[in-house]
Each structure stands twice: as C-alpha cells, then as structure tokens.
Amino acid sequence: MDNILEIFSYNRVFTVILVLIGSYAGIKIGSxxxxxxxxxxxxxxxxxxxxxxxxxxxxxxxxxFFIVFGILEVSKESLTALGLSLGVALGFAFQDILGNIFGGFIIIFTKPFAVGDKIQIGSFYGEVTDISLRRILIVTPDDSVVNVPNKAILTENISNSNGGELNCQVVAEIYLPITTDLDKAKKIGIDAAYSSPYAYLKKPVAIRFKYHYDQAPVILMKVKAYVFDHRYEFVFASDIVVRVQEKMKEEKML
Known part of the structure; x- marks a missing residue:
C-alpha cells in the first residue's frame, strides 16, 4: 500500500498531468x-x-515511457505484475477500444492507406483526413465527415483509389443512342479527356462500350482517364461528360 501511495504521490500525479497536456498540445501543433x-x-x-x-x-x-519509467519509476517487476492482474479485466472491459488501437497499429505499420488517400471502406467513400489510434476520419464527396473505427479494417473490404499518389483513375459514363458510330465516339471521348484542364497526361485514356437496356436499348460509353489531383475526381468526370456531349451535338450525333 505504501509503495502504491509513493508511486502515485501528489507531485508525481501533477507531473503526469502536465506531461499529458504537453503531449496533447504537441500532437495538435505538430499535426x-x-x-x-x-x-x-x-x-x-x-x-x-x-x-x-x-x-x-x-x-x-x-x-x-516517460510517465511509467521516468516519473512514476515503476520497476519492471511491478509493471509485469500489474499488467497480468489488469490485463484480463481491461481486455474484457475495453475490448472495442483495444480493437481500435490494434487496428491503428496495423494502419500505421502496414499502410493500406494514408492521410490524403481516397478510399472505400465498407459503404463509405472519401478522402482520409486524419488517422489516430482510435479512428479514421473520412470526408465524403458531399462533404460529410465520417468517423470510422480502426477495427473496421479487420472486417471491411478496403480499396484505395490513388495508392499514395495525387492522381487517380476516374470513370465518366455517357449514354449514347444505339445507332452511334462507335469509332467516332471513341475519338471524341479520348479528345475530351485529354483536353480537360484536370487531366493527368502521363497516363493513358481508355474507352469501353457496353450495350445497356434502360426502357430502350442504348450504348454505355465509359471514359477511363486519370485526374491530376484526386480532389478534382468528380469535377473531372463531369467535365468529360460535358465536353463529349457538346462535341457530339456539334457533330449532330445527339
């Protein structure tokens, strides 16, 4: 009992609080x-x-480490005994928190994605704006902020749109009449993608056609191109659609 009171003396507890406040401030300022x-x-x-x-x-x-060994000066023997006695109890009481912390370590060391990446995790898609030991913050295309617990990476499928690069692939979909000249449409689609100010010109543009039925038979043209910064993903897709439609109207294809 005396040892515990000595470890958690007033001065030491006060110093621990100061270290925690300083650490929190350091994290906020540094980030x-x-x-x-x-x-x-x-x-x-x-x-x-x-x-x-x-x-x-x-x-x-x-x-x-500074709090445990520098301020409280807990011996390795005491730390081991304390860990064994509290480990099981804390494991059951805080299993969700521990699961999130474990997931946080996996994210930091395996790097399936990083802050700034565009990811799909479960039903959520957006840009990762923050990663902590407890949760991931994702901003969706409609500017909603989603708080995803880290343990979700253990159970949910994850896809990374840009894989640590600024550019990422964008797919623009345009529905065309069934009688459309596909060779001409393909050329218009490629020109539209490359002429956009949002295009990343170091990667190729691909065109795919698919027959589709929506009340009447149509052709679905997919223009697959790369945007120079994934933050302009949807602006780029819209720009391609507008350019294709304007050119096709000019050529009297629509």
Missing amino acids: AVLKKMAERYSQKRIQINGLIPIYKLLIYLFAL
Whole structure:
C-alpha cells in the first residue's frame, strides 16, 4: 500500500498531468504544421500527410515511457505484475477500444492507406483526413465527415483509389443512342479527356462500350482517364461528360 501511495504521490500525479497536456498540445501543433506543409507543397501532400500518424504514435510512446519509467519509476517487476492482474479485466472491459488501437497499429505499420488517400471502406467513400489510434476520419464527396473505427479494417473490404499518389483513375459514363458510330465516339471521348484542364497526361485514356437496356436499348460509353489531383475526381468526370456531349451535338450525333 505504501509503495502504491509513493508511486502515485501528489507531485508525481501533477507531473503526469502536465506531461499529458504537453503531449496533447504537441500532437495538435505538430499535426497542424504538417498539414499546412502538405497543402503548401501539394506535389508531396500525400507523403507529408502520411507522417502525421507516425508522429502521433511517437508522441504517445514517448509520453507513455516517460510517465511509467521516468516519473512514476515503476520497476519492471511491478509493471509485469500489474499488467497480468489488469490485463484480463481491461481486455474484457475495453475490448472495442483495444480493437481500435490494434487496428491503428496495423494502419500505421502496414499502410493500406494514408492521410490524403481516397478510399472505400465498407459503404463509405472519401478522402482520409486524419488517422489516430482510435479512428479514421473520412470526408465524403458531399462533404460529410465520417468517423470510422480502426477495427473496421479487420472486417471491411478496403480499396484505395490513388495508392499514395495525387492522381487517380476516374470513370465518366455517357449514354449514347444505339445507332452511334462507335469509332467516332471513341475519338471524341479520348479528345475530351485529354483536353480537360484536370487531366493527368502521363497516363493513358481508355474507352469501353457496353450495350445497356434502360426502357430502350442504348450504348454505355465509359471514359477511363486519370485526374491530376484526386480532389478534382468528380469535377473531372463531369467535365468529360460535358465536353463529349457538346462535341457530339456539334457533330449532330445527339
């Protein structure tokens, strides 16, 4: 009992609180600085944002070790005994929290995605804006912020649209009359994609046709092209559709 009171003395508890406050402030300030750098150096935005979860983890670990061994001065024997006695109880009481923390470590070390990536996880699609040891924040195309628990990566299917790069593939769909000249439509689709100011010109444009029935038989043309920055994904797709339709009207194909 005396040992416990000595470990958790007033001065030590006060120092622990100061360390926790300092760690929290350090995480907030450091993350904000990295995010500003990412926006300033847009070509390296994904890479810089990817440092944020690692930075947070290092602060967490430093604070934990400093508190346990530097301030409280807990011996290895006491720590082992305490861990064994509390491990089972905490495991049952906080299994959701522990599952999220475990998922957070998986994200940080295996990097299936990073801050700034466009991902689909379960039914949610959007840009990852933050990763912590507890949850992932995703901003959807309609600007909704979705809080996804980290443990979801263990049970949900995940797809990454850009894989750590700024550019990503975009698919624009245009429905055409069944009598459309497909060779001419293909050329118009390719020209529309390459002439868009949002196009990433270092990757190819592909055109796919598919017969479709929607009250009447039509042809579905898919223009697969790459946008230079995934934040313009839907703007790029709309721009392609508008350019294709305008050109086809000019050629009297619509």
